[in-house]
Amino acid sequence: MKFKLILVLLCGLCLFTSCSDGGSSDATDIGAQQQKSKLDQAGAQFQQGNYFKAIEILDEIIKVNDPTTIYQATYNKAYCYYKLDDYNSMNKFLEFVLDIDKDNANYNWFRYNAFFMLGRAASKEEKPEKAIEYFMKALEYKQTHDIYNTMAFVETELGRYEPALEHINLAIGFDNTSTNAYSTRALVNLKLNKINEAIADVEKAIQIDSLNPYAYKH
Numbered sequence: 001m002k003f004k005l006i007l008v009l010l011c012g013l014c015l016f017t018s019c020s021d022g023g024s025s026d027a028t029d030i031g032a033q034q035q036k037s038k039l040d041q042a043g044a045q046f047q048q049g050n051y052f053k054a055i056e057i058l059d060e061i062i063k064v065n066d067p068t069t070i071y072q073a074t075y076n077k078a079y080c081y082y083k084l085d086d087y088n089s090m091n092k093f094l095e096f097v098l099d100i101d102k103d104n105a106n107y108n109w110f111r112y113n114a115f116f117m118l119g120r121a122a123s124k125e126e127k128p129e130k131a132i133e134y135f136m137k138a139l140e141y142k143q144t145h146d147i148y149n150t151m152a153f154v155e156t157e158l159g160r161y162e163p164a165l166e167h168i169n170l171a172i173g174f175d176n177t178s179t180n181a182y183s184t185r186a187l188v189n190l191k192l193n194k195i196n197e198a199i200a201d202v203e204k205a206i207q208i209d210s211l212n213p214y215a216y217k218h
Contacts, residue, residue, distance in 0.1 A: 112141035145174035
């Protein structure tokens, strides 16, 4: 349970509302603009924790079957079910997202985020090996601080400290201002009995954000 709660904190960064251009950079007709407006409405409901209301709005978008918004709406619907811990429904809609055509301008964005979501869900279900499998798939489409930081934490829970250290070093390489990343590396260094390095990482985490409770965790 402790592992699951901490991992949820580390992973709460997935985008809900949209990718870079929602599937088309040239959606200028009124119908497409209305669809994107509904995406914003669903996003507002999501941010307020009204996941079922967000799903209602997203269903309206999906029914129209507009190629500029259907993948985003379906991905967002899957994310609602992720927040509701309904992973069967989440999987159903992510299957559609993962079937996106390679010619879609946002193919990599959707594939990365879909596999990342699947990995986070596996983590919440305390299936770390499965989570790592999904995270590795996500890395085929994009490399980010968030996913390397998450993988480091999961590998640490599995007792695989050397891979964890490799992942967290990559995470810090992407973002050297992350309190969580330095705190995670402090944990890994403690497990590797690298006490001085762990102390340095804790000090760095506190220096970056002294108000972040995770900085003091290790």
